[in-house]
Amino acid sequence: MENEFIEQEAVEAVSPMDADVQAKAPSKKPKQNLSHALQRQENLIGWLYISPMVIGILVFTAIPLIMSIMSMFYEWDGLRSLFESEPVGWKWFQSIFGGLNSHDYWNSFLNTLVFAIQLPICLVLGFFLAVAMNRNMKGVQAFRVIYYLPGVMSIVAVSIVWQNLFKYGGTIDQLFMKNGATDSLMLLDSRAGAAFTVNLLLVWKGVGYTTLMFIAGLQSVSPDQIEAAKIDGANSWTILMKITLPALYPTIFYLFVTGLMGSLQMFNEPFILLGDGNPDGMTAVGFVYYFFGQKNLGLASTGAWILAFFIFIITAIQMYVDRRKREED
Amino acid sequence: MENEILENEAAVAATEAKKPSFHVTPKLIADIVITILLALGAVIMLLPFIWMVFATLKPHTEIYTTFFPHEWTLQSFVSMWNDCNRLMEGGIIRGFGNSILTTIPVVIVQIIVSAFAAYAFAKLRFFGKDIVFLIMLGTMMIPFAVIMLPQAWLYGEMNLTNGPLAVIIPKFFGSISTVFFLRQFFYGIPDSITEAARLDGAGYTRTFLSVLLPLVMPAIATQAILSFIGNWNDFLGPLLFIGDRNWLTLPLLVNRLSGSGGSTREIPGVLAASLLSLVPIIIVFAAFQKKIIGSIVFSAVKG
Numbered sequence: 271m272e273n274e275f276i277e278q279e280a281v282e283a284v285s286p287m288d289a290d291v292q293a294k295a296p297s298k299k300p301k302q303n304l305s306h307a308l309q310r311q312e313n314l315i316g317w318l319y320i321s322p323m324v325i326g327i328l329v330f331t332a333i334p335l336i337m338s339i340m341s342m343f344y345e346w347d348g349l350r351s352l353f354e355s356e357p358v359g360w361k362w363f364q365s366i367f368g369g370l371n372s373h374d375y376w377n378s379f380l381n382t383l384v385f386a387i388q389l390p391i392c393l394v395l396g397f398f399l400a401v402a403m404n405r406n407m408k409g410v411q412a413f414r415v416i417y418y419l420p421g422v423m424s425i426v427a428v429s430i431v432w433q434n435l436f437k438y439g440g441t442i443d444q445l446f447m448k449n450g451a452t453d454s455l456m457l458l459d460s461r462a463g464a465a466f467t468v469n470l471l472l473v474w475k476g477v478g479y480t481t482l483m484f485i486a487g488l489q490s491v492s493p494d495q496i497e498a499a500k501i502d503g504a505n506s507w508t509i510l511m512k513i514t515l516p517a518l519y520p521t522i523f524y525l526f527v528t529g530l531m532g533s534l535q536m537f538n539e540p541f542i543l544l545g546d547g548n549p550d551g552m553t554a555v556g557f558v559y560y561f562f563g564q565k566n567l568g569l570a571s572t573g574a575w576i577l578a579f580f581i582f583i584i585t586a587i588q589m590y591v592d593r594r595k596r597e598e599d
Numbered sequence: 600m601e602n603e604i605l606e607n608e609a610a611v612a613a614t615e616a617k618k619p620s621f622h623v624t625p626k627l628i629a630d631i632v633i634t635i636l637l638a639l640g641a642v643i644m645l646l647p648f649i650w651m652v653f654a655t656l657k658p659h660t661e662i663y664t665t666f667f668p669h670e671w672t673l674q675s676f677v678s679m680w681n682d683c684n685r686l687m688e689g690g691i692i693r694g695f696g697n698s699i700l701t702t703i704p705v706v707i708v709q710i711i712v713s714a715f716a717a718y719a720f721a722k723l724r725f726f727g728k729d730i731v732f733l734i735m736l737g738t739m740m741i742p743f744a745v746i747m748l749p750q751a752w753l754y755g756e757m758n759l760t761n762g763p764l765a766v767i768i769p770k771f772f773g774s775i776s777t778v779f780f781l782r783q784f785f786y787g788i789p790d791s792i793t794e795a796a797r798l799d800g801a802g803y804t805r806t807f808l809s810v811l812l813p814l815v816m817p818a819i820a821t822q823a824i825l826s827f828i829g830n831w832n833d834f835l836g837p838l839l840f841i842g843d844r845n846w847l848t849l850p851l852l853v854n855r856l857s858g859s860g861g862s863t864r865e866i867p868g869v870l871a872a873s874l875l876s877l878v879p880i881i882i883v884f885a886a887f888q889k890k891i892i893g894s895i896v897f898s899a900v901k902g
Binding site: 324329337348402407408430431435441474479482483542582 | 629633634636637638640641644645647648650651654662663664712713715716718719720723725727728731734735738740741743744745746747748749750751753769771772773775778828831835839850851853854857870873876880884888892895896
């Protein structure tokens with residue numbers, strides 16, 4: 271029902287006007303009659319309306335973008351202007367590929383990938399939750415809201431809650447100690463523990479969203495096909511795997527790609543949960559932020575662009591698959 | 600059977616009222632089992648929040664050792680008040696003020712600017728339209744990490760980082776994703792409507808404001824709500840762009856609180872501040888949950 275929700279609203283809003291329009295329709299002139307003067311006016315108005323966006327993009331995106339590219343080749347502290355800084359050639363690239371900062375950068379990159387383990391978990395869990403919530407029974411609406419709730423909450427607030435639950439001597443530790451554990455589980459203070467906890471937080475925060483997306487996707491499953499399969503004697507599990515799941519492939523692909531791009535840019539949760547500069551929690555964006563703090567914007571930007579390179583590859587794959595899909599349709 | 604569900608809540612309720620549900624059918628058993636499993640999951644989803652609320656109501660000595668408070672106290676809110684006052688002038692109240700200041704004007708101006716642009720892209724024919732739109736879509740692909748450091752420098756040069764302006768002014772220039780979203784709705788409105796209005800002698804702006812805008816108001820409201828939540832929760836942007844500690848927004852303030860102390864004595868106060876920072880979001884979510892969830896499902900259908 272929700273998938274039609276907004277569209278319905280828009281349509282409803284339009285319909286009262288329709289009667290009006292139909293009455294006037296005969297006097298409608300074809301567009302070709304638009305005179306030169308009118309076209310010039312429309313050019314002016316069009317540019318006037320988009321001018322704030324164009325100025326915003328030029329000043330706040332294009333200029334930083336150019337500076338970001340240039341800064342990869344400068345020793346820039348972010349205090350002086352870039353042009354007063356010393357050019358250093360490929361120093362930061364050499365540093366990241368095999369040099370001084372190589373370990374830090376690729377370690378943070380590895381962390382980023384480790385924190386993406388949540389993505390397939392969210393997809394699998396979300397699929398089954400969506401099937402469960404897509405039933406004709408009481409209370410499903412409330413479940414949808416509750417499961418989505420963590421997704422809208424402030425990342426800082428929930429990360430602090432999780433920090434206190436999982437930290438050394440925190441609630442979870444105390445609970446296990448009370449039941450016979452002899453030592454802390456090190457859920458934030460060891461590498462494996464941190465990876466586990468961050469992923470758990472991300473699943474908890476993200477699974478509601480994938481569930482809602484899958485519920486929307488389930489509307490494309492044809493009831494007739496399921497009926498036919500039932501008559502042929504297929505059991506529920508077979509129907510789920512052979513009919514429902516394939517119908518959701520487009521949703522899965524979309525969620526996976528967008529989720530991966532989001533995951534690669536992960537920063538907030540590990541940063542708050544594990545602290546600034548903690549090697550166990552430093553993501554690629556965390557690396558960028560850390561070296562911003564160290565007043566080395568050249569190295570930070572180089573790290574950011576290497577990350578961007580991988581994101582662009584994923585975007586290209588997505589566009590390629592989308593185009594092929596459209597051609598098939 | 601599963602597919603009939605997402606029709607209309609009213610219709611579902613009506614059929615359920617009609618059918619006598621005394622028989623123990625396989626569906627009933629499945630419903631009960633699934634409801635129990637979903638309810639268990641729901642408890643897990645809510646548990647951190649419940650823990651948080653209780654944690655603010657007990658003394659710091661039992662914060663990690665009990666779930667329900669043995670001893671009830673509001674000491675956490677007192678220490679939160681004091682800690683916030685120590686951290687910045689005006690304390691938690693100022694924090695709320697800063698968050699409101701960096702959210703409400705942004706939401707309003709951003710929506711208006713974006714709606715004008717969306718209208719132009721959907722309904723007007725002007726020189727260079729397609730190429731500009733393509734470039735705008737292209738800028739959406741640039742990861743924030745790439746441009747955020749030069750942006751921080753730029754805002755510093757513009758003297759925006761001493762106050763809250765660095766997280767306000769740049770957002771006044773519209774949001775590309777909002778333009779993209781609203782453009783779809785303007786497309787959905789037949790050209791005959793705009794042309795009729797134009798023939799009646801209304802100018803472009805009149806046509807937009809009095810004819811088209813009311814029609815896309817539901818979509819604008821949705822975008823405003825999502826934008827409010829996003830801006831209220833924003834962390835990395837303010838972390839980079841707000842240099843003066845008297846202008847910290849609530850997420851920054853809460854993060855600062857938790858980072859500065861760290862001793863168990865201060866934890867209830869930190870959690871109390873976290874809880875308060877969530878209140879506006881909880882209110883907005885409760886009031887508009889249908890719209891919020893609807894917008895996600897809408898994007899799923901589009902995607």
